Amino acid sequence: MAARLVVSRWAAAPVAARAGPLVTCRRWSGAAADTVYDVVVSGGGLVGAAMACALGYDIHFRDKKILLIEAGPKKVLEKLSETYSNRVSSISPGSATLLSSFGAWDHICNMRYRAFRRMQVWDACSEALIMFDKDNLDDMGYIVENDVIMHALTKQLEAVSDRVTVLYRSKAVSYTWPCPFLMADSSPWVQITLGDGSTLQTKLLIGADGHNSGVRQAAGIPNVSWNYDQSAVVATLHLSEATENNVAWQRFLPSGPIALLPLSDTLSSLVWSTSHEHAAELVRMDEEQFVDAVNSAFWSDANHTDFVDSAGSLLQHALALLRPTKVSARQLPPSVARVDAKSRVLFPLGWGHAAEYVRPRVALIGDAAHRVHPLAGQGVNMGFGDISSLAHHLSSAAFNGRDLGSMSHLTGYETERQRHNTALLAATDLLKRLYSTRATPLVLLRTWGLQATNAVSPLKGQIMAFASK
């Protein structure tokens, strides 16, 4: 009997939609030289190294092979230097929990960090301010130097070197993606070619290589991005007098926000986002002028207008009638005496968001997936949040014996993080634009908005909770 068959050649639409450009699939030669890794993390920065740690210490990954590829050299820190580094990060409690889950937080505690308990954010164009703090004055967050975090992560990676291999001074130059369907000879794994010509294969490639991610570009994932017309100047500042220094200060100037983050009783770190020209000028000018510029940026009321001031105090009185107990008087940050020599550096700012965080056998985390303005101190925290989510999904996938590169759990990670990150990215961009103007209507709007938000404690609590995750 001849069975009449209807054979329609069809490509699975959902897969094809995700597959992107089909690159030539590599023929599987069964070469023993190519180790098949379970997970390869491309990029050994804060987020990449933390991802490798999180997987290396995961109980369900004991049997798996993990590789971390880092283009730079291994940074060995024999002794903590006396001078503080000028690149610091604000670590939220959620990120601290992640770091302590694989033991890195203990190393950080043994080195140095600074907890802050309060945050004051205020406008340069009006009296409006918002003050964040936790109920019992618990730690809101921690200011830690990036070098310290990196060193802690490196130490923890060394401790699990049987499961996690780290390749320093290696850069991935090209990637070959697997075909969507299992063809006769093609390898189902992602193939990575390194700068020295060697190749390796992996079941899952995690891209943690920064906002110019090579993994993202090679996978053809569309990325929405723009450059801000701002650069950030960072420096380490010495305060005039020793204080308790557990408050983080941020003032929105029309040219951009300036922030003072506590490092120790006498030291604070500066992050000043301003126009490119002004940033270059700040880095060039001599120390005294720089210190004066910083102090005046925090203290000067030159941008106030009477109109906005009176409108602001009107709302303030109204709020005081409704909630007579709460009084937030504007406090002034500590004055700055001098700046550490050679600690002034600038870097450009931008915004970016990848349209997809995952493809079959590929996932993006950290700045490769999203890039944000430092005004909210959320950049690295979003990256650590990505790590928590992805490590959790991969861990349960491993315990269920699933193929690690399978889209079913990768899309779970993507959904979870896109929801969180999109809101935060939109809010940060909105704030940046809202506070970049001197136009009276917008100043009035933001003044009243800030005052109202400051008065509503549950709302402030929600904002803090969202940012602490």
Place this chain on the structure above:
Amino acid sequence: MSGGHKLSCSGIRFLGVLGSVCREAPAHRLRLTGAVNQPDWTLQIKPWIFNKYRTIWSRSYGVTFSCLNRIKRPPWMRLYSTSQTTIDSSEVKTFQALAHKWWDEQGVYAPLHSMNDLRVPFIRDNLLKAVDDHQPGKPLSGMKILDVGCGGGLLAEPLGRLGASVIGIDPVDENIKTAHHHKSFDPVLDKRLEYRACSLEEIAEETIETFDAVIASEVVEHVIDLETFIQCCCQVLKPGGSLFITTINKTQLSYALGIVFSEQIAGIVPKGTHTWEKFVSPEKLESILESNGLSLQTVAGMLYNPFSGYWHWSENTSLNYAAHAVKSMVQEHPGPAEFVIKEDTEELQANTSPSLGMPEELKK
């Protein structure tokens, strides 16, 4: 096929443990365009996908229809070879192309892939209950598992990743080829998994009491002789070993949704693909298990949501369900004396096994 159709004992043993049998004449079945068994996720309601099912399932199950017409065929000839006369070579080629669909997670086998979210934890957790401790990362390491009707290896691979050594058997050569091909890329799985195109009978003779677990997922509702199948499963199990079965219940609901709706109303499945009479209820399964020396530990219902593509555990076992049974530790004839709460008193009297003599076992 009339009810009086009775195969000879050897015929049953060879043929009965594999493949699907339809009550209707095999010739009639094969006449249908790529006669297919509706895969057991009966709520699959996407007709356009169904076209792709047809040729695949005709390959696995159409083959065995022809077997019934050739009872006198020597047992050592593999089922595959008899298909040459009844299956078109173009059909074979087409199936070869479609055999790759096993591993397309969004393709025709998507429901079986997503059923792994239930099956693998079910198997893993029940096996881990029996051991005191396990290696983190490889919780099932050291266990030997037999996957009967493994298909493309969808269930064997996750179990292999969890550390078990799995032997997968399937009557259809292409499936074994696909499974073998797929595992060959992963050096770890390559060592832990082994596939053979053979019947349960053939392997049972060589592997008496060697497996810690036997899995028959979506298989028992296609078997001619369930009694013999379970007997063979018991034979290859170590004492105290586990048997895992997932199948479809024989209820009015499964008739309504699986037969009436899928076959006659929505036309998802051609008429006669599924035989409601071959569905197995948990009670019938339990009695067969008990009579073969296996005690049923767990029965849990499974529900498929065709819109989300996910399976869920359910209290309701009237459609799909999963069962876990354990072989008794007693080595001799498995007697119902071990499993007291049963009412089969006539079996009790008929059984003259010496193990019956221990009254305290009756209390268990």
